Amino acid sequence: MSWYVYKKEMLDALRDRKTILLTILIPILFNLALVFFMDRVFLAENEETYQVAVSESMDGQIVDWLGELESVEVVKDGSPLSLMEDAKAQLAIETDSSFTEKLANHENPSITIYGDPASKKASEAMDLVMGHFELKRQETITGSLVNSEVDPSLLEPFTVVQETISGEDGMSLYMIAIFSQLILVLGVIMGELSIANDLFAGEKERKTMEALIMTPVNRFHIIIGKWLAISSLGIISGIFSLLTFVLGVNYFTEKMAEALNINENLFFFVTSLGTGLIFFALLVGSLLMIFSLMANTMKEGQNYMAPLTSVAMVPYFLLIGLSPNELTAQYFLIPFMNIFALIKQLIYGIYDVQSVLYVLGSSALFVGISFAIAYTMFQKSKWVLGKS
Template sequence: MPFDWFVETKWNKSVSYVIKTKNVNGEDSSLGMVSMFAPLLIIMTIIAGCLPSANDMFAGEKEKNTMEGLLMTPVKKIHLIIGKWLAISTLGMISGILSLVTFVVFIQYFTENLGKALDLFSHLGIFSISLLLGIVLFSLLVGMILSIFSLLANTVKEAQNYASPVLMLAFIPYFLLAGTSINELTNIDFLIPVYNVYALIKQLLYGVFDMTSIGLVTLSIGVVIACLFAIANILFSKSKWILGKS
């Protein structure tokens, strides 16, 4: 963060120099720290909430040979996969929301400078709304990705091996945006899946509400989820993937 350094001279019997710092970029440093922690919070909590349930609902049922009994029920396969996907995503949302509440309470009551950042321009409300929006979008996306990996696997351990390396890629946008100012964000940034969720959260945390950005993120994530759902539906209709080696 750039600083403007200047020297203040006081004349008494001797000359003394006092060095002061002044923030010249117009952004609150505490708010900047919060905007760095918030996306990382979303990444870890949502993945941690979705991963165990996703592995168990598809690969786990194939491993325990309970998928056949589920398919014998008078429920359409598309309804089964939608129900499982929404259940996985909901667990991720709950995990993210609980972490959000804990994070806000900790900042407000156990810190001094970070707590002031959320009070500026009613940032507490902006902070909560922005993270809730990011939690919902990211949970739906992660839930669908993990469902596909679980469908491809025959055991829970195999599903974990498939998902772990790919999910590490979700941390890349966080580091790419760490040194990016909100003034540098363009419409293209809000069209790149995963990257756009973090960009939107960072923009909202600084009090910038742009309906175009929100619409682009929602549209982009929606298209990706629709494509992934089509792939998952095809896999779920094939005995090779739905029943595994059994």
């Protein structure tokens, strides 16, 4: 009997164009747009040009140093600070008018750089100019030591080399992991919200729930059919999101496809993540049933369900600062957090069967607990019929 209830609820849901729109079309378009946005904006190698304002009487040495930077445009003005405050320059530089002379006489002239830390572009310009000036400072020190017949290597007894274990694609993978988690998890949740609200709170509001439970069909079969209908739409939305993401990255992007590089392990990537999304959809479906049973109207149900999206994002922000190598077993055992951890691990090319099993096992456990709560509520008239 559960099959007939499931089939009836699915047919009713798919007859509604809004369900198809929210479950399939919007996730596909949203995912493709997000993939293109990441590849063309976040991962694009755009050459920025920074305007640096200096006074018209600026020492020629400073102007020459700034001119060595291809991405810096020197703007001379009578009031460099005013030019920066009017957003016509990212930085303003002031220094002694006799900078070169004082430098030659070892009088320690100063350079003052003004910038707005609230501006990303100004911060980038500040790092660039400060780094270049530091290089010039080291060159000046080396030249002075050579002139004094002192070995410059005495000031540099050892060298520190900084390398990253993620290679050149580290930042690209970081951005892909951030966006892919949003695409896949929200795809599942958004696919289930509307139908979950309608199948319980909606039927109570329309007064059709009473007629349904008066039929000879056992309540267990009714709730199983409804739960599978809710979960199926989440699964469809999640799988479409996954396929759209994989195909979009592999066939419509360059930098993301090169960084992700999942072709050799495509089967494990898709099957592991797809299975994880299925269990996640089953868990979300059982939780949404509980909220929908608590509500007497669809509006009330929306009020109960809306916080779920916000709560679901808490693990996302907790994991955003962790590398995949820092993900221990506990992250794959906590509901909601486990799907985010699994996505991040797979994006970084770590294919661990044990982690996948942890996710599936813990998800199955919490699905059983939440479904048992929903079924217990469904057996009681005050949750099924609502306020009479």
